[in-house]
Amino acid sequence: MSAFPVTRLRRLRRSDALRTLVRETRLELDDFVMPLFVCPGEGVVRPVDGLDGIAQRSVDELVREAGDLASLGVRAVLLFGIPEEKDDEGSGAWADDGIVQQALRALRAEQPELVLVTDVCLCEYTAHGHCGVLRDGPNGVEVENDETLELLARTAVSHVEAGADAVAPSDMMDGRVGAIREALPHTPLISYAAKYASAFYGPFREVAGSTPQKGDRRGYQMDPANAREALRECELDLAEGADVLMVKPALVYLDVIRAVRERFDCPVAAYNVSGEYAMLKAAAARGYLDERQAALESLTAIKRAGADLVFSYWTKDLARWL
Ligand SMILES: [Zn+2]
Numbered sequence: 001m002s003a004f005p006v007t008r009l010r011r012l013r014r015s016d017a018l019r020t021l022v023r024e025t026r027l028e029l030d031d032f033v034m035p036l037f038v039c040p041g042e043g044v045v046r047p048v049d050g051l052d053g054i055a056q057r058s059v060d061e062l063v064r065e066a067g068d069l070a071s072l073g074v075r076a077v078l079l080f081g082i083p084e085e086k087d088d089e090g091s092g093a094w095a096d097d098g099i100v101q102q103a104l105r106a107l108r109a110e111q112p113e114l115v116l117v118t119d120v121c122l123c124e125y126t127a128h129g130h131c132g133v134l135r136d137g138p139n140g141v142e143v144e145n146d147e148t149l150e151l152l153a154r155t156a157v158s159h160v161e162a163g164a165d166a167v168a169p170s171d172m173m174d175g176r177v178g179a180i181r182e183a184l185p186h187t188p189l190i191s192y193a194a195k196y197a198s199a200f201y202g203p204f205r206e207v208a209g210s211t212p213q214k215g216d217r218r219g220y221q222m223d224p225a226n227a228r229e230a231l232r233e234c235e236l237d238l239a240e241g242a243d244v245l246m247v248k249p250a251l252v253y254l255d256v257i258r259a260v261r262e263r264f265d266c267p268v269a270a271y272n273v274s275g276e277y278a279m280l281k282a283a284a285a286r287g288y289l290d291e292r293q294a295a296l297e298s299l300t301a302i303k304r305a306g307a308d309l310v311f312s313y314w315t316k317d318l319a320r321w322l
Contacts, residue, residue: 034315050203072319076115090125101162108163129212131171181241191242194230197221200275261306270307
């Protein structure tokens with residue numbers, strides 16, 4: 001390769017048109033999924049502290065919001081439920097008239113084109129806030145893996161029966177992808193394959209009401225220090241029948257997104273989590289940085305690292321920005 005003064009990389013940076021011609025990574029709204037939170041009631045839009053622009057919505061308001069999103073060109077949403085009541089097993093997760101099931105039926109009827117993805121987990125529905133059932137184990141009370149699998153599969157089936165296009169298990173139990181795949185041979189399955197026990201989920205737990213009453217999730221979510229283990233998780237999930245592999249969070253795990261991209265040929269998703277969103281929102285509110293530019297740069301970084309699809313709270317803003 002010739003060097004300076006023959007090579008001058010600034011030549012292609014001279015104008016916006018030139019920069020656009022040689023741009024390697026582009027943001028397209030088609031690749032983005034907007035997370036939505038549905039709660040009981042009517043006419044409810046309850047904003048979330050720390051997640052400016054995000055709200056819990058009752059089914060009627062959720063349908064209205066989905067209509068807004070669809071008219072802006074958003075193609076897909078991810079649904080989380082906040083149930084009226086919780087119990088030890090999280091039975092609201094698979095109830096026929098559960099909150100997500102109600103939302104799915106309403107959305108399916110109003111927005112036949114919108115891709116409806118559901119988060120499959122028990123933590124929003126269990127009184128203790130863990131992602132599975134608790135049992136006494138050799139090390140004290142633990143989330144019992146194998147008993148939880150059947151409940152997760154039951155939840156996924158109820159979502160599909162109510163109209164979900166794809167299911168996304170986020171619990172991190174071993175074998176859950178296989179259990180759901182066996183129950184749903186034809187449903188696209190987006191696996192939260194490499195989901196880390198992260199501090200960046202803070203605002204989400206507030207909105208989803210899913211903070212564990214006791215203990216934390218390090219017994220099932222991944223250690224933030226491990227990247228090779230993420231590839232093992234991905235390999236197992238693919239073998240069990242996952243269609244899409246997800247890395248969560250995104251911005252502090254760009255190396256993991258890249259590693260998954262390089263190792264596997266399936267679509268790779270990344271979840272740009274609530275803490276990542278809240279940090280920029282808070283900094284922008286204090287005038288420390290420009291939200292739009294910082295958000296676009298962050299989302300570009302996630303795509304550049306190798307994500308095909310991105311779950312982001314900025315999806316609605318992105319629709320306006322692009
Ligand atoms: Zn969970």
